[in-house]
Amino acid sequence: MACSSSSSSIVVVRYQYQRCCLIHKLIRHSLLASSTLTIRPRFGSISASLSTTTTTSSSSFSWDDVVRVSHPDYSPYDDPSDLTPFFHQINLCNRASEKQSEFLPFVIDDHIVGFLHNSFARNLRPYEDVFIFPQDDSYGGSFGICAKLHPNLKTPHDRTAAVNDVITQLAQQGLIPGLRRELLSVTSSFGGPVFFSLERTAAPYFGIKVYGIHMNGYVERNGQKFLWVGKRSQEKQTYPGMLDHLVAGGLPHGIPCGENVVKECEEEAGIPRALSTRAVPVGAVSYIDINGHSYKRDVLFCYDLHLPEEFVPENQDGEVEGFKLIPVTCVANIIRRSQFYKSNCSLVIIDFLFRHGYIKPEYNRYLDLLQSLRRGDCS
Numbered sequence: 492m493a494c495s496s497s498s499s500s501i502v503v504v505r506y507q508y509q510r511c512c513l514i515h516k517l518i519r520h521s522l523l524a525s526s527t528l529t530i531r532p533r534f535g536s537i538s539a540s541l542s543t544t545t546t547t548s549s550s551s552f553s554w555d556d557v558v559r560v561s562h563p564d565y566s567p568y569d570d571p572s573d574l575t576p577f578f579h580q581i582n583l584c585n586r587a588s589e590k591q592s593e594f595l596p597f598v599i600d601d602h603i604v605g606f607l608h609n610s611f612a613r614n615l616r617p618y619e620d621v622f623i624f625p626q627d628d629s630y631g632g633s634f635g636i637c638a639k640l641h642p643n644l645k646t647p648h649d650r651t652a653a654v655n656d657v658i659t660q661l662a663q664q665g666l667i668p669g670l671r672r673e674l675l676s677v678t679s680s681f682g683g684p685v686f687f688s689l690e691r692t693a694a695p696y697f698g699i700k701v702y703g704i705h706m707n708g709y710v711e712r713n714g715q716k717f718l719w720v721g722k723r724s725q726e727k728q729t730y731p732g733m734l735d736h737l738v739a740g741g742l743p744h745g746i747p748c749g750e751n752v753v754k755e756c757e758e759e760a761g762i763p764r765a766l767s768t769r770a771v772p773v774g775a776v777s778y779i780d781i782n783g784h785s786y787k788r789d790v791l792f793c794y795d796l797h798l799p800e801e802f803v804p805e806n807q808d809g810e811v812e813g814f815k816l817i818p819v820t821c822v823a824n825i826i827r828r829s830q831f832y833k834s835n836c837s838l839v840i841i842d843f844l845f846r847h848g849y850i851k852p853e854y855n856r857y858l859d860l861l862q863s864l865r866r867g868d869c870s
Contacts, residue, residue, distance in 0.1 A: 561821035606698030650687035698786035708737035760804035777867030
């Protein structure tokens with residue numbers, strides 16, 4: 492009887508091992524990204540549900556799911572030196588580059604400031620006093636034309652008023668999602684001349700460069716580093732319920748990066764200025780993501796803030812459901828094993844893992860991964 496029980500146990504363990512290996516092989520080859528699959532590996536008492544669907548719809552996972560996925564025993568055959576899962580996360584932020592030919596250059600004062608999908612541009616043609624589409628192939632593109640603003644719109648103020656009036660009308664027609672009443676600077680490069688300001692929701696439809704700040708808030712305890720992880724409110728317009736940085740946000744028109752960090756620290760995590768001004772700028776990541784008429788060209792300025800052990804964040808603006816302090820190695824597991832995080836957060840966290848020595852030069856394709864964090868135009 493005892494022998495039979497032992498044999499059964501061996502068979503079960505062997506089945507679990509083979510099943511786990513198959514699942515991770517599929518993940519490494521990105522075969523799960525286009526479908527929804529619930530995986531319930533069971534090793535002892537550990538059980539969790541993990542969906543691999545990429546979506547901006549409401550996410551139903553809980554903090555318990557996050558903790559389980561982060562645990563080393565959740566996937567004991569996961570090799571931290573295998574960087575393939577990190578490449579997969581980066582690819583999710585850099586989709587459809589082959590479709591760049593479907594977009595027209597958007598040109599102001601001889602500078603390319605954005606890109607408009609040829610189909611979306613048709614929605615702008617009726618507004619002839621705002622947008623013009625001259626035959627001009629000197630800026631590249633596949634259509635021999637570019638998009639420009641009407642020459643009568645000479646000042647940033649006039650351009651801002653005229654363009655955002657059109658955007659309001661497009662939003663009323665359902666061609667652009669709900670407006671956020673937040674303006675972003677339209678420029679050809681960071682720190683360059685601001686040609687006008689654009690409603691944030693419309694930014695990907697005009698393919699302008701969007702700049703933001705993402706801050707890693709970390710704690711050191713007994714020689715181990717922990718990251719504060721936020722979970723977005725279910726009421727957020729984008730990526731509701733997904734994991735996020737302790738502090739992150741777009742860079743609004745007219746606000747310097749450092750001051751924006753301080754502002755977002757107070758609003759999102761209740762971090763007082765006395766602490767937030769200690770945040771250290773550590774670089775930037777970038778990506779280009781095309782999805783239908785949307786062309787995202789984002790640059791994220793990265794900051795690290797070493798927080799005292801006793802500090803506990805408290806959201807002030809209602810946009811965060813809660814926070815949890817998680818060991819950095821476990822945060823890396825979450826990135827590797829799930830799509831719980833808002834996609835661009837993965838790039839910033841992978842950058843953190845590089846800078847703090849969690850990803851080592853001995854790992855295969857180390858430099859390839861490092862370079863892939865800046866696939867977009869960092870200018």
